[in-house]
Amino acid sequence: MVRVTIDGQEVLAPKGQGLVETAASVGIEIPVFCYEPRLGPPVGACRMCLCEVEGLPKLQAACTLTATDGLVLRTARTSEQAAGGQSAILEFILLNHPLDCPDCDKGGECPLQDLTFRFGPGSTRMQFPKRTFDKPIPISPLIALDRERCILCYRCTRFSESVSEDGQLVAANRGAQSIIATFEDEPYRAHFSGNVLELCPVGALTSTTYRFRARPWEIQNVPTVCGLCPVGCNVWATTREGKVARILSRNHPEVHEGWLCDKGRFAYDHLRAEDRLRTPLVRVRRRGFEEASHEAALDAAEAGLRAAGSSVVVAFSGGETVEQATALARIVREGLGSDAALLPDDWDAALDAFRAPLSAIRDADVCLILGDDPVVERAPVVDLWLRAARRAEAEVIAVNPAGDVQAAPGSAAQVCADLREGKKVPTELRETAKSLKSAKRVALVWSEDDPTGGRHVGALANELHENGRAEVAVYVLPRTPNGRGVATAWYTVGEGRSDPPGEGEIGALVVSGDEAASDPRVADLAARASFVLTTAMFQSELTAWSHVVLPGTSYLEREGTYVNLEGRPQRLRRAVVPFGPDELEWLAQLAERFGVAIDPWAAPTAAEQADLPPADEFAWSRPDPQAPPGKPAGPGLELVRIGALFSGAAVERIPQLQFQRPAAEVELAHEDASTRGIAPGEAVVVTSNGTSRELRAGLNRKLRVGVVRIPAEHAKDFGDRVQVSRLSTGESR
Amino acid sequence: MSGLYDAIRSVAARYPESRSAILPALRLAQQEHGGWLPPEAFRDVAEALELTPAYCRAVASFYDMFHLEPVGRHMVEVCTNVSCALVGAQQVLEAFEGELGVAAGETTPDGEVTLRTVECAGGCGWGTVVVVDHRYHEPVRPEDVAEIVRELRDAS
Numbered sequence: 001m002v003r004v005t006i007d008g009q010e011v012l013a014p015k016g017q018g019l020v021e022t023a024a025s026v027g028i029e030i031p032v033f034c035y036e037p038r039l040g041p042p043v044g045a046c047r048m049c050l051c052e053v054e055g056l057p058k059l060q061a062a063c064t065l066t067a068t069d070g071l072v073l074r075t076a077r078t079s080e081q082a083a084g085g086q087s088a089i090l091e092f093i094l095l096n097h098p099l100d101c102p103d104c105d106k107g108g109e110c111p112l113q114d115l116t117f118r119f120g121p122g123s124t125r126m127q128f129p130k131r132t133f134d135k136p137i138p139i140s141p142l143i144a145l146d147r148e149r150c151i152l153c154y155r156c157t158r159f160s161e162s163v164s165e166d167g168q169l170v171a172a173n174r175g176a177q178s179i180i181a182t183f184e185d186e187p188y189r190a191h192f193s194g195n196v197l198e199l200c201p202v203g204a205l206t207s208t209t210y211r212f213r214a215r216p217w218e219i220q221n222v223p224t225v226c227g228l229c230p231v232g233c234n235v236w237a238t239t240r241e242g243k244v245a246r247i248l249s250r251n252h253p254e255v256h257e258g259w260l261c262d263k264g265r266f267a268y269d270h271l272r273a274e275d276r277l278r279t280p281l282v283r284v285r286r287r288g289f290e291e292a293s294h295e296a297a298l299d300a301a302e303a304g305l306r307a308a309g310s311s312v313v314v315a316f317s318g319g320e321t322v323e324q325a326t327a328l329a330r331i332v333r334e335g336l337g338s339d340a341a342l343l344p345d346d347w348d349a350a351l352d353a354f355r356a357p358l359s360a361i362r363d364a365d366v367c368l369i370l371g372d373d374p375v376v377e378r379a380p381v382v383d384l385w386l387r388a389a390r391r392a393e394a395e396v397i398a399v400n401p402a403g404d405v406q407a408a409p410g411s412a413a414q415v416c417a418d419l420r421e422g423k424k425v426p427t428e429l430r431e432t433a434k435s436l437k438s439a440k441r442v443a444l445v446w447s448e449d450d451p452t453g454g455r456h457v458g459a460l461a462n463e464l465h466e467n468g469r470a471e472v473a474v475y476v477l478p479r480t481p482n483g484r485g486v487a488t489a490w491y492t493v494g495e496g497r498s499d500p501p502g503e504g505e506i507g508a509l510v511v512s513g514d515e516a517a518s519d520p521r522v523a524d525l526a527a528r529a530s531f532v533l534t535t536a537m538f539q540s541e542l543t544a545w546s547h548v549v550l551p552g553t554s555y556l557e558r559e560g561t562y563v564n565l566e567g568r569p570q571r572l573r574r575a576v577v578p579f580g581p582d583e584l585e586w587l588a589q590l591a592e593r594f595g596v597a598i599d600p601w602a603a604p605t606a607a608e609q610a611d612l613p614p615a616d617e618f619a620w621s622r623p624d625p626q627a628p629p630g631k632p633a634g635p636g637l638e639l640v641r642i643g644a645l646f647s648g649a650a651v652e653r654i655p656q657l658q659f660q661r662p663a664a665e666v667e668l669a670h671e672d673a674s675t676r677g678i679a680p681g682e683a684v685v686v687t688s689n690g691t692s693r694e695l696r697a698g699l700n701r702k703l704r705v706g707v708v709r710i711p712a713e714h715a716k717d718f719g720d721r722v723q724v725s726r727l728s729t730g731e732s733r
Numbered sequence: 734m735s736g737l738y739d740a741i742r743s744v745a746a747r748y749p750e751s752r753s754a755i756l757p758a759l760r761l762a763q764q765e766h767g768g769w770l771p772p773e774a775f776r777d778v779a780e781a782l783e784l785t786p787a788y789c790r791a792v793a794s795f796y797d798m799f800h801l802e803p804v805g806r807h808m809v810e811v812c813t814n815v816s817c818a819l820v821g822a823q824q825v826l827e828a829f830e831g832e833l834g835v836a837a838g839e840t841t842p843d844g845e846v847t848l849r850t851v852e853c854a855g856g857c858g859w860g861t862v863v864v865v866d867h868r869y870h871e872p873v874r875p876e877d878v879a880e881i882v883r884e885l886r887d888a889s
Contacts, residue, residue, distance in 0.1 A: 167785035
């Protein structure tokens with residue numbers, strides 16, 4: 001600890017602490033625009049923080065200084081020189097900044113407006129015309145840039161360069177001519193682009209989905225949790241007149257450090273999609289679906305379920321709240337006497353011995369990423385933590401077909417076994433094994449569907465912990481937002497689970513939510529079921545095989561608990577009221593008819609910013625799991641399907657997000673492309689299982705030879721192996 | 734284009750981090766593309782150094798020796814920074830404009846000569862500095878301009 005004097009007040013601060021924080025710890029504000037510790041080291045670009053430091057002749061940018069013993073700092077509160085300097089900086093910043101606050105979206109929640117009011121001059125000496133630009137410039141369909149408002153603080157470009165590392169938003173030119181720009185007016189297409197909107201301290205970057213929609217004094221911000229991926233980022237849902245108007249981040253430093261992906265930030269308007277189901281539908285013989293009253297729909301549901309006896313299967317989506325999943329599990333288990341369920345994610349509770357907050361990834365020495373799914377598509381913010389780890393000089397090793405170690409598709413379990421074994425490690429994994437052996441802190445990330453509930457990676461973690469004496473954190477990335485919570489709910493209500501029968505008639509199928517409805521396994525079950533009860537937000541061909549459809553709600557319309565991938569129970573709050581009963585209310589009413597008492601009002605107990613429960617006592621007593629055998633080789637190339645983040649029912653309904661959806665592209669290894677004479681960007685024909693599709697060729701120098709990657713939505717009906725050939729020759733090799 | 738890719742990779746191999754090779758890589762790309770950097774050039778450099786085209790363009794836009802627009806076969810650069818300005822750089826520039834028939838920043842219609850102003854060329858003791866195809870002429874007075882242009886025209 002060192003002693004610093006700020007405005008005559010002595011402060012004890014850790015040595016090296018930034019002076020902005022030191023001053024804040026005793027309630028003294030040093031005003032800033034460019035300073036933002038989450039973006040890395042300070043740059044001192046805006047000069048708003050000018051303060052007087054004893055012994056130095058000129059004013060100093062306080063944000064670039066750190067606490068050192070004996071330092072005497074005077075801020076604008078006690079130093080006339082500092083006050084004059086800050087006021088002059090504001091006059092300078094405002095030279096070219098337009099006075100359009102009344103119609104600027106930032107007005108009312110603008111740091112420049114606020115700091116000018118408090119620290120700036122009341123007037124300006126500027127009598128010349130201000131600089132103007134074309135406006136607004138669409139940086140992307142999501143972000144508008146009003147260049148004349150920009151004060152060149154470089155927060156947005158620092159985010160792009162050193163947090164998301166997408167390198168797409170840059171400062172071009174030099175000095176007074178500097179501008180924020182993308183390459184050749186191409187859109188800023190990246191998973192985390194929306195964060196620059198919240199970083200911008202002026203109205204230069206505004207969101208096209210919120211621009212001119214609301215004023216800060218007519219909105220309410222509801223604290224809740226994003227329900228679109230298993231990270232569970234904490235958010236504010238801004239509501240205006242009972243509608244969600246935007247999503248802002250609510251920084252939980254252990255979970256997401258305040259960053260959001262563009263899906264979480266921009267997909268909220270699916271609540272108001274045209275094709276949302278608003279009334280229950282009941283299938284009437286020969287007439288198809290007819291709208292029904294709540295009572296009639298419940299009658300039909302009850303009748304269908306009763307006729308099925310105990311031959312009932314339930315398919316979960318993984319988007320249900322814990323309360324809702326518990327209610328449904330009780331109806332099926334206690335009311336109907338069945339234990340057949342499809343769970344989107346399975347979870348082995350023994351893994352809780354390796355539980356750690358996501359922020360622990362940044363502190364690891366070695367991060368090992370296993371599985372074929374890109375982390376950023378499955379749990380986007382985890383990718384930011386891994387990048388932070390790499391910047392902190394951790395060794396980050398991805399083992400997958402396009403990773404640092406180019407493993408065969410589907411070999412993650414085998415890789416775990418090889419690394420665990422210790423002896424006869426395959427050549428390509430030798431370096432990895434060595435790194436793991438010497439690491440003190442290890443983060444293991446499993447990024448693909450795992451029906452064994454993470455036991456392969458758990459066994460590896462156990463080995464590293466027992467014999468390597470390393471501190472190990474395990475992150476198994478579920479496929480769905482609350483897959484962990486749903487699985488836990490299912491196993492809390494009763495013992496075990498049986499798989500749905502592989503063939504033959506099924507009495508009734510209960511489909512809970514749109515994601516379950518789009519699962520091909522569910523479509524197969526539905527074809528064999530005499531009665532199908534579906535809850536869904538949207539009507540689609542997927543609900544067509546249902547007999548009763550109840551309108552579902554979104555995560556922004558429900559009260560309850562979500563358990564994120566870490567195992568952190570978080571509180572979901574109702575930001576806006578749905579137009580009818582939510583799922584829990586439906587389930588409570590249905591349960592009553594089967595003699596099960598369910599409280600229709602969720603009583604979530606999780607805190608607004610929830611803590612992670614401590615890791616369980618270490619007790620790994622699982623038998624070593626067997627890795628599945630490798631797939632046999634065959635003709636053509638092996639296909640890896642990428643489940644893209646920007647896909648699914650919510651994204652499909654947001655026009656501004658369409659440019660983010662995965663391109664109709666097939667990624668080829670360099671060698672595979674050149675042997676086929678395929679150039680990057682060329683149109684190619686991909687054939688598999690009798691299905692042919694024209695896609696664009698993309699070359700990936702890191703991809704394993706003999707493997708192609710295609711976004712899942714462009715790989716429908718393909719088998720495990722594909723043929724790729726040039727469009728012009730049509731000849732397959 | 735794999736010639737450029739390999740050339741950039743071999744330059745990058747001399748640096749601990751490949752992105753450090755951005756300036757020589759841009760120079761190679763500029764040579765390859767006839768003295769300026771079209772959008773494809775940034776894509777090529779970006780691919781070879783595992784950077785983004787936006788980053789490469791941002792770097793190039795900072796430096797005077799990279800050209801983001803097509804240039805003529807010859808380049809006439811007149812320093813207009815303070816030392817040269819004090820001894821008549823403006824008049825020298827105007828003389829070039831008159832002689833070549835183009836304004837600063839433009840290229841003659843025959844595509845032969847580009848005229849532009851530059852920041853300090855480092856010859857402050859002998860202003861006005863004029864750089865013709867990387868060769869310094871100093872000091873240059875307005876009356877010397879006709880001769881410089883004639884030599885340039887003869888050379889081509």
